[in-house]
Amino acid sequence: MHITRPAARLVVAALLVSTGTAGCAQSKVPTDAKVTLTGKVARQDGSPAGNLRLALTRIPDLGELAFQGIPVAATLGTACLADDPPPLCKLLQRTETDAGGTYTVHMNGSDVRGTFNTATNFDLTAQLPRTGSQVDGPSVRASFEIQRPDLTVPPLRFWEPDHVTAKGDAKNVALDWAPFKNMNEYTAHFAVNGQEIWSGPAEPSATMDAREFEDANGVVHISAAASAPGPDTTFQLWYTSQGIGFRGTAGAPESRGKPCVAEGRPASCALTDGSFDHPLADPSCADAQCAANGWVYVDLGKPEPVGTVFARANPAGALTVDTSDDAVSWTTRAAAEGSDRFVKIGLPSTVTARYVRVRAAAGSRLTGLTQVSVWP
Numbered sequence: 001m002h003i004t005r006p007a008a009r010l011v012v013a014a015l016l017v018s019t020g021t022a023g024c025a026q027s028k029v030p031t032d033a034k035v036t037l038t039g040k041v042a043r044q045d046g047s048p049a050g051n052l053r054l055a056l057t058r059i060p061d062l063g064e065l066a067f068q069g070i071p072v073a074a075t076l077g078t079a080c081l082a083d084d085p086p087p088l089c090k091l092l093q094r095t096e097t098d099a100g101g102t103y104t105v106h107m108n109g110s111d112v113r114g115t116f117n118t119a120t121n122f123d124l125t126a127q128l129p130r131t132g133s134q135v136d137g138p139s140v141r142a143s144f145e146i147q148r149p150d151l152t153v154p155p156l157r158f159w160e161p162d163h164v165t166a167k168g169d170a171k172n173v174a175l176d177w178a179p180f181k182n183m184n185e186y187t188a189h190f191a192v193n194g195q196e197i198w199s200g201p202a203e204p205s206a207t208m209d210a211r212e213f214e215d216a217n218g219v220v221h222i223s224a225a226a227s228a229p230g231p232d233t234t235f236q237l238w239y240t241s242q243g244i245g246f247r248g249t250a251g252a253p254e255s256r257g258k259p260c261v262a263e264g265r266p267a268s269c270a271l272t273d274g275s276f277d278h279p280l281a282d283p284s285c286a287d288a289q290c291a292a293n294g295w296v297y298v299d300l301g302k303p304e305p306v307g308t309v310f311a312r313a314n315p316a317g318a319l320t321v322d323t324s325d326d327a328v329s330w331t332t333r334a335a336a337e338g339s340d341r342f343v344k345i346g347l348p349s350t351v352t353a354r355y356v357r358v359r360a361a362a363g364s365r366l367t368g369l370t371q372v373s374v375w376p
Contacts, residue, residue: 027119028147028232033109035146039153040101041126044160048101052126055080056105058091058112059121059143078127078139079194097126112146119145128158128242135219135243147232154228159183159239166220168249172207175220179204180239183224190246192218197276197312197371198342209344211310211375213248216276220246253310255356255374259299261327262366264292271372272298276312280369293365297327297357298374305376306333307350309358311343315368316360321345323353330357350376 029035037056041049057080080089091111097103114120122144128137140156161178168174175188188202190213198212202222222241227234252274260269262280270278283292300306309321317339322330334347345358356374360366 025119027113027117029109029112031109033149035107035109035112036150037105039103040155041097042101042157044158050097050099050101052097053081054095054103054126056093057089057123078125081125081127119147121145135245138242139240141238143236145233154235161241164222164241164244166246168210170250171210173210173213175202175206176204177222180224187223189221190218192216192276195277210250215248215251217247219243253373253375254304255298258301262296263294264290271296276370280366282367293367295357295359296366296372297355298372300354303352303354305350306353306356306374307347308375309345310373311358313368313370314341314343316364316366318361319343320359322357322359323351324355325353327355
């Protein structure tokens with residue numbers, strides 16, 4: 001299985017969104033209870049997914065995150081299936097399905113209770129082996145709380161599209177795949193070395209902006225999501241296609257390799273190096289209330305045309321783009337309409353400027369941002 005350490009580098013906000021809950025409900029399971037989790041896993045055609053590894057991981061709650069820092073989640077939920085799982089896989093329980101696709105996991109009541117006796121969120125993930133030219137096989141993931149000693153997970157069925165394709169030119173990337181039954185909404189994911197660098201809603205035969213992929217050599221997955229009611233919880237389900245290799249066809253942005261400055265940091269940041277795996281970290285501050293990472297700017301070296309800005313793994317919600325010729329006096333040019341983790345901000349008209357700044361809303365930080373890309 002192709003899993004790397006950078007797969008663990010997502011921010012807390014992404015984790016809490018992915019689990020569908022912030023884990024604030026009080027636990028109903030006694031500390032000394034014996035907990036049993038059961039379920040079945042099937043292939044898309046309904047046949048049992050037998051003798052397959054599963055990983056059950058406990059998601060840290062907000063109280064624990066206050067002490068552990070921000071790198072806590074895994075791209076597409078498969079990192080914890082690796083032979084050498086990253087540290088984020090707390091309370092990792094490994095099991096396998098039997099020949100009939102059935103599995104059972106045993107835990108203690110204390111294992112399913114978080115800080116201040118809150119109910120803990122869990123992720124249960126399974127993945128098929130890759131075949132042929134696939135980079136990795138399809139995966140299925142369920143997120144839920146355990147609020148009773150005996151809990152049965154809804155049947156997990158893999159989505160195995162007979163094709164996933166990506167073809168691109170300098171302007172567009174065309175994606176196509178075989179739809180999943182009863183699923184109408186999909187998300188396209190592009191990752192490099194396990195680090196997701198772009199995701200967004202897409203449809204079969206969709207066309208995406210090639211600049212979202214830049215010149216990166218990575219892997220494309222398609223996912224679909226659903227939910228199922230359960231006793232004392234709701235199961236959030238994610239179905240992810242096999243991964244296919246794809247190299248971006250847009251080339252490098254004009255900001256590639258240019259100096260980057262973040263608020264409160266004396267040294268240059270790494271948000272323009274094209275690596276996508278060096279998230280912006282909070283600097284050490286003598287004053288606990290010091291301003292930090294509320295904005296970052298790129299120095300293009302000389303006045304250049306600026307038409308579109310991409311922010312990757314954005315943790316700060318709504319963003320604003322400003323430009324300047326001296327890094328002192330700034331002019332607001334555009335604001336993101338949404339607050340997605342991957343944001344494309346187009347200016348109403350192309351301007352010429354040397355400095356391009358991405359600014360978070362007051363009180364928010366860009367800590368966790370992985371890359372800022374400026375295009376004409």
